[in-house]
Amino acid sequence: MLGKMRLLFWLGLALLLAACQPYTFKGTEYPEGISAEDFTLTTTEGQPFRLSDQRGKIVLMFFGFTSCPDVCPTTLAEAKRIMEGLGDETENVQFVFITVDPERDTPERLGQYVSNFHPEIIGLTGTSEELQTVFDAYGIYAAKVALKDSAAAYTMEHTARVFLVDQDGRLRLSYAFGTPDEDILQDVQYLLD
């Protein structure tokens, strides 16, 4: 009898402690309080898109280019699964794809590219200077690399992380290329709750 009581006590304590465990984010955390650098770029419909106008929503940002056959479609396919996984909460999350190749990515091409994955994904472009300012603010490396003997002519080497800006406009998390979409979804759902 006493043995059973003792077992129950320890079991209860273990459960309590487990419940107290703080949530551990799957992404790489930024020190809390860093406000995401504001910027204004242009959507593929020619409308201005200002980051600070998205307050109240979680913004997921990825930098890529439409000629990219592997890394960018892989990430956008993940974005699609994240949006689908959010269900009704999709309206509280905005995924943006910012071009690192404005030379080839016309607004039309960019629009076709992102909408192929999910209608709610916004493609953003701007002048080289406008884009460079955003790259600098988020530590994005983007460089043209010639591909010798390739029909692709050149490729863009670029930072392939997904950045998360929370509802209060704080840069909270980033994810390495290849992070499972379930991990990002879990973090987003935690922040939405």
Added chain:
Amino acid sequence: MRQWIFTAILFVLVSLSACGGMPSEPRLSVDNAWARSPAMEGGNGAIYFRLMNEGDEADRLLSVSSSLATAEMHQTVAKENGTMGMEPLDAVEVPAGGEVEFKQGGMHIMLIGVTGPMSIGDTIPLTLRFELTGDMQITAEVRQ
């Protein structure tokens, strides 16, 4: 009688030596071939697959071709600080008794300027050219 035994032994020996002397060769097969549909007409796509060699000799994939687009062998490479790049591959060795995988974020066949529709569920042909095996036709299922 003796002569008969001698002939029989000779026959067995010749057969065995023929067996042992069989030239080694690669035996290639492809599994789980799929293509990422290009997001737009004239856009770029990628093909992924697993390439196995059950033979006892290595072979080398030298080039690829497709009737739908210019096809090239590329490899995505991770650089410093989360930067990703892409490099063309000259040839890919498939070791004897081994396998290589073309997968997302790794080696892939890049389709450049895909002409014509590529819808989800379609199968598209691809020709792989090997040093020893020669040409091998495969089909890849289009997925998103």
